[in-house]
Amino acid sequence: MKVFEEKKGNIFRILSEAISEGIVIVNEKQEIVTSNEAADRMFGYGPKELLGENINLLIPREYRHSHTQQVEEYLEKSDPRQMGHGRDLYGRRKDGSVFPVEAGLNPFEIYGSKYVMALVTDISVRKGQEREIIELNMQLEQKVEARTKELKQTIKELKEEVAKRKEAEYKILESLRKER
Secondary structure, eight states, X not given: OHHHHHHHHHHHHHHHHHOSSEEEEEETTOBEEEEOHHHHXXXXXXXXXXXXXXXXXXXXXXXXXXXXXXXXXXXXXXXXXXXXXXXXXXXXOTTSOEXXXXXXXXXXXXXXXXXXXXXXXXXXXXXXXXXXXXXXXXXXXXXHHHHXXXXXXXXXXXXXXXXXXXXXXXXXXXXXXXXX
8 A cells, every 4th residue: 555655646746747837835834845846946946945935935025915814815715716816926036036927726635734736837928928019019009190190291281282272273263264
């Protein structure tokens, strides 16, 4: 039976290491009980360096004050969900740098103890692309606005030209009429 449990543990470890998302599991005290290689790398830590640390170590300082209470409330409800609900979420690396993340939370219970498994994805590239799209859209809007202004000016000039031509035509017709 013990050999089977060890094999099962090894299979779970192999599976968690094969996943590209970072996996961080915390207990009810919000202590990290395990993390996979992807999470360690994402947050800039070495293997097993996060074990026993409070999850707040991975949360930027400006978000820590509300995070503890949110985790406690989440453990009470215990429903799998995406973290953030339309808000931008950030992680904090060992070097103190902050980066955008997505996190899915999955509660579970083993031998009467509650845990939360967070699947964390670094979305820095996507956020960079979103910023680039916003910037390109702003540039496009400015070009459209400039071209619209130019077009309005051209239309104004054409109307003036048409008015001048009509006036000249009228003068010619009036001269012809007088000549006759």
